[in-house]
Amino acid sequence: MLIKISSIRIPEIFYRKPPRQVKIEEYMQYFNEHGCFQKPATITQRGLLTDGFINYLLACEMGMDSVECTINTEVVSRRFGKNKRIHNKDYKRRALYISQGGLCACCGKQLHLDPDGDKATYMTLDHIFPLSRGGISSMENLQGVCRKCNEEKGNQIDDDIIEYAMRTAFA
Numbered sequence: 001m002l003i004k005i006s007s008i009r010i011p012e013i014f015y016r017k018p019p020r021q022v023k024i025e026e027y028m029q030y031f032n033e034h035g036c037f038q039k040p041a042t043i044t045q046r047g048l049l050t051d052g053f054i055n056y057l058l059a060c061e062m063g064m065d066s067v068e069c070t071i072n073t074e075v076v077s078r079r080f081g082k083n084k085r086i087h088n089k090d091y092k093r094r095a096l097y098i099s100q101g102g103l104c105a106c107c108g109k110q111l112h113l114d115p116d117g118d119k120a121t122y123m124t125l126d127h128i129f130p131l132s133r134g135g136i137s138s139m140e141n142l143q144g145v146c147r148k149c150n151e152e153k154g155n156q157i158d159d160d161i162i163e164y165a166m167r168t169a170f171a
């Protein structure tokens with residue numbers, strides 16, 4: 001299904017982790033050869049992008065006013081089906097897992113979501129701007145990291161996180 005570019009919303013995390021140039025070139029090459037993207041982007045019923053950020057970027061760059069998307073009903077039902085579940089930690093962990101490609105946001109290690117699996121590679125939720133310093137539990141302030149990175153980070157804040165917090169606070 002074709003979705004208007006203007007009705008797609010991009011989570012902050014995609015901008016924080018821009019795709020590598022070589023990836024973008026791969027997508028571009030496929031598009032030039034086939035006239036379409038290899039697979040459609042994925043959005044929730046409310047238009048929030050969960051996969052296919054490169055499709056979106058290239059479509060914008062090429063001046064297209066719409067791009068092919070599929071609706072991610074699984075995440076939608078968890079996220080929006082019942083209001084009570086909006087703050088569900090498992091949903092957030094899963095959404096972050098998807099948007100980060102399953103990798104730790106700090107060290108890049110491959111992680112998993114199985115609570116009974118290996119503890120060292122289980123994806124934990126980390127507040128980018130720590131709760132103890134006034135950070136909130138919105139998706140924009142969360143990242144999925146491995147246990148080791150989460151423990152090492154503790155409550156410290158580095159300069160680019162302060163810059164990020166300032167930017168989003170006044171956006």
Ligand SMILES: [Zn+2]
Nearest residue numbers: 104107146149
């Ligand atoms: Zn890590």
